Amino acid sequence: MPGAIGYTEDMITALTGDNSFAIRERVLAIIAEFGGEPERIDGAALELRQLPDVLMGSSLFAEKRLVILSDLSSNKQLWEKLPEWLPRVSDDIHLVLVDEKLDKRTLSYKALAKATSIETYAEWTPRDTSLAEAWAVNYAQERGAALDRASARHLVSRVGAHQWTLAQAIEKLSVLDTISPAIIDEVIEATPSENVFAVFEMALEGRSRDVVAMLKTLTLQQDPYMFFALLSSQALQLAAVAAAGEQQPAKDFGIHPFVASKLTRHVRQLGKRTIFSIVQLFANADADMKVSKAEPWILIEQVLLRTAATADK
Numbered sequence: 001m002p003g004a005i006g007y008t009e010d011m012i013t014a015l016t017g018d019n020s021f022a023i024r025e026r027v028l029a030i031i032a033e034f035g036g037e038p039e040r041i042d043g044a045a046l047e048l049r050q051l052p053d054v055l056m057g058s059s060l061f062a063e064k065r066l067v068i069l070s071d072l073s074s075n076k077q078l079w080e081k082l083p084e085w086l087p088r089v090s091d092d093i094h095l096v097l098v099d100e101k102l103d104k105r106t107l108s109y110k111a112l113a114k115a116t117s118i119e120t121y122a123e124w125t126p127r128d129t130s131l132a133e134a135w136a137v138n139y140a141q142e143r144g145a146a147l148d149r150a151s152a153r154h155l156v157s158r159v160g161a162h163q164w165t166l167a168q169a170i171e172k173l174s175v176l177d178t179i180s181p182a183i184i185d186e187v188i189e190a191t192p193s194e195n196v197f198a199v200f201e202m203a204l205e206g207r208s209r210d211v212v213a214m215l216k217t218l219t220l221q222q223d224p225y226m227f228f229a230l231l232s233s234q235a236l237q238l239a240a241v242a243a244a245g246e247q248q249p250a251k252d253f254g255i256h257p258f259v260a261s262k263l264t265r266h267v268r269q270l271g272k273r274t275i276f277s278i279v280q281l282f283a284n285a286d287a288d289m290k291v292s293k294a295e296p297w298i299l300i301e302q303v304l305l306r307t308a309a310t311a312d313k
Contacts, residue, residue: 012089012096012112012116013094013095013116014096014118015098015121016098016102016118016120017121017123018100018121018123019121021163022121023098023121027098030066031066034064036064036066037066040068040070041068043069043073044072046072048078054069055085055089055095056089064094065092065093067095067096068096069095069096069097071098071099071100072097073099073102073106074099080108082111083107083111086112123163124161129157131161132161135163135166136166139167140170144174146179147173150181151179154184155173155184158188159188159190160191169184172188173188192226192230195218195221196227196231197259198214200234200304200307203308203311204238204266204278205308205311206309206311207308211301215304224296224297224300225296231300232286235278235279235282237255237263238263238267239276239279241263242275278311
């Protein structure tokens with residue numbers, strides 16, 4: 001991820017990508033370097049007649065201007081005019097273009113790429129868990145909180161690698177004297193995927209009563225179709241781990257290393273034949289779900305209890 005750079009004259013900065021948190025942090029760093037109040041302009045609502053004032057006009061109150069122009073590419077008329085306006089940007093202006101999606105095929109994108117280095121910030125995926133864990137440790141430290149690597153790993157496994165969610169969780173934890181995996185479980189609500197993995201693990205361990213008890217709570221909180229989709233993905237990951245054998249499938253299949261290690265333990269305990277029988281149960285449940293053979297939560301309970309029974313043999 002690009003680091004913050006100092007303010008210089010005649011500067012154009014382009015920020016793009018679906019990681020809105022990282023882009024916000026980058027913009028805040030630019031504002032801090034500028035040391036004054038930025039001008040924020042909605043490019044989607046901007047009119048052509050306003051461009052001279054935005055890109056060339058001076059201010060009566062400051063020698064330099066920081067102009068943050070967002071979503072310009074959604075304004076087709078102005079976006080097409082960008083190549084002829086980029087050379088006209090005043091030396092007194094630092095222009096920051098913020099746009100989630102930029103079409104690389106357009107002449108405007110190519111002109112922008114020649115004028116500046118376009119910084120792309122993509123959402124993190126399960127493949128970025130190590131990056132997310134390191135970032136969480138640093139982000140907590142900046143807020144005076146002691147989050148060790150083991151606790152950061154647990155936090156990421158609980159809420160995922162989404163930066164907004166991680167940041168909000170760390171803000172909650174930062175007011176506490178100590179942070180540990182146990183405290184994280186008490187304070188931070190698990191994401192649906194974490195709940196899914198918990199109930200899936202109960203089934204793999206043959207804990208039928210615990211499965212039924214947890215489902216009573218989850219039926220009040222979750223959408224059954226989304227829940228089943230996440231549950232099925234866990235079954236597929238289990239199959240991937242079983243098929244990989246001694247190889248490590250985490251990187252190839254985007255499985256969190258912590259999850260992969262847990263699934264590997266289940267594969268060793270149950271054996272490949274049992275694992276593939278469980279995967280078949282989910283395939284059958286998926287077919288029943290698609291034809292609405294029964295209420296979705298009934299089908300979910302059935303496949304989990306059948307999984308528990310298969311694992312308990």
